[in-house]
Amino acid sequence: MAYTPKLAAGDTFPTVTAKLLDGSSIELGKPHSGADWQMLVVYRGRHCPMCTSYLNQLEEHKTALGNLGVSVVAVSADTEARLKEHMQEFDVSFPVxxxxxxxxxxxxxxxxxxxxxxxxxxxxxxxxxxxxxxxEGKIQTLDISNAPFLRPELSVLVGGLGFIRNPENNYPIRGTASYK
Structure with a gap:
């Protein structure tokens, strides 16, 4: 059985770049569009109808996320040709x-x-x-799944990020306590 080390809450997000359809590259984890946080959504690819639905739902929350200072980007292993085909199945204004x-x-x-x-x-x-x-470039929160039907409910996530981003709540990165 293969083992892949997992990133943890509070870790510095690694430097990873990917390509955009306009020929440019984007550094994943780096906020854009005037935001100071970023939400990175990794999806399975064109072959996954649940991913298409999730990206369309994410578009519905993009304005609320922007109001919280959170930019959005999505990425997959798809080829340029497959992404071009997939873009006909969803209408999003965030970088893919x-x-x-x-x-x-x-x-x-x-x-x-x-x-x-x-x-x-x-x-x-x-x-x-x-x-x-x-x-700070640190992972505030994360969700890693092994199946397309296990993903955060976006309205709950956006509400939670609103709570975290409110300075009055002084909400730390959770899940960082060590244990032996």
Missing amino acids: AYGLTEEQMQTLGLYISNPREGLECDYKFAEPGLFVINE
């Missing part, structure tokens, strides 16, 4: 990157799957992951 490599998936601590022949794609792909990176 492609070409996540197996090494990058491992760096992010994601679960990696082999495709089912003829049903998905012809390369290994990442299972869902969601990272919220704060202004």
Whole structure:
């Protein structure tokens, strides 16, 4: 059985770049569009209808996230051609990157799957992951799943981020206590 080390809450988010359809690159985990935090959503790829639905739902929350100072980016292992095809199935205004490599998936601590022949794609792909990176470049909160139906409920997540971002709550990064 393969083991992939997982990133932990409070870790510094690693440097990972991916490509955008306009030919530029984006550094994952780095806020953009005037935000000081970033939400990175790793999705399985074009072959996953649940991913398409999740990205469309994420678009519905983009304004609320922006109001909290959180920019959004999504990425998959899809090729440029597959992302171009997939973009016809969702209408989002946040950056969607492609070409996540197996090494990058491992760096992010994601679960990696082999495709089912003829049903998905012809390369290994990442299972869902969601990272919220704060202004210090640290992982504020994360969710790593091994299946497409295990993902954070976006309205609950946005509400929670609103609570975290409220300075009156002085809410720390959770899950960092050590144990033996």
